[in-house]
C-alpha cells in the first residue's frame with residue numbers, strides 16, 4: 001500500500017535541538033499517536049509533515065496523495081494547533097471561511113458543514129457563537145474546520161490537552177472513527193495509554209529520535 005506520507009533522511013536543527021528521522025512511512029486510513037517527553041520534538045515533526053517548516057536535510061513526500069501542485073497538497077494535509085483560534089462569528093462562519101476561499105458553492109458549503117459537524121458530534125451547532133463555546137466544543141469545531149476540506153492527512157497537536165477527563169472518551173472515540181472517513185490521523189499526546197484506548201499505532205520520539213515502532217515508549 002502506498003504511504004500517505006514518507007519521510008527520509010530527515011534532519012532538522014534549531015539551536016541545540018536536533019530532530020533526526022532516517023525513515024518513516026505512514027499508511028492510509030490509520031491513526032498514529034505521537035508521544036514523547038516535553039521538548040522531544042513532537043510539534044516540530046507535525047509541523048514538518050504539515051509543510052509549515054522545512055528540514056535542513058531530507059525529504060517529506062506524499063506519494064499517497066495525488067498532487068497537482070503545492071496548493072493542492074496543502075489542502076490535503078491539514079494541521080490543527082493545540083490551542084486553535086476560532087474567529088468571532090458563528091461556528092458556520094468559521095467552517096465556511098476556507099470553503100469560500102476555495103470557491104465551494106454556497107449550497108455545497110452548507111451540506112459539508114452540516115455533515116462535518118455531525119461527524120464531530122456537534123449537530124445543530126451551525127449558528128452558535130464561536131467565542132461562547134467550551135474548550136472541548138472549540139476543539140471539536142477546530143477539528144471540523146480541518147475535516148471540512150476532506151483532508152487525506154490530519155495532523156493534530158495535543159488535541160485532548162484542554163479536554164476534561166469526562167469529555168475525553170467521546171473525543172478519543174471520534175479520533176478512532178476518523179479513518180472511516182478516509183483520513184489518516186497523527187496526533188501528539190503525553191498520554192501513551194491513549195494510543196491503546198484509540199487503537200492507534202504508537203510513534204515515540206525521544207530527544208529528537210524516533211524510536212523503533214514496537215518499542216515500549218517510556219519517558
Ligand SMILES: Nc1ncnc2c1ncn2[C@@H]1O[C@H](COP(=O)(O)OP(=O)(O)OP(=O)(O)O)[C@@H](O)[C@H]1O
Nearest residue numbers: 014015017036037038039040041042043044045188
Ligand atoms: N519557535 C521556537 N523557537 C526556538 N525553539 C523552539 C521553538 N519551538 C520549539 N523549540 C524547541 O525545539 C525543541 C522541540 O520542541 P517541540 O515543541 O517540537 O517539542 P514537543 O515534543 O512538542 O514538546 P511539548 O510536549 O512540550 O509540547 C525544544 O527544545 C523546544 O524548546
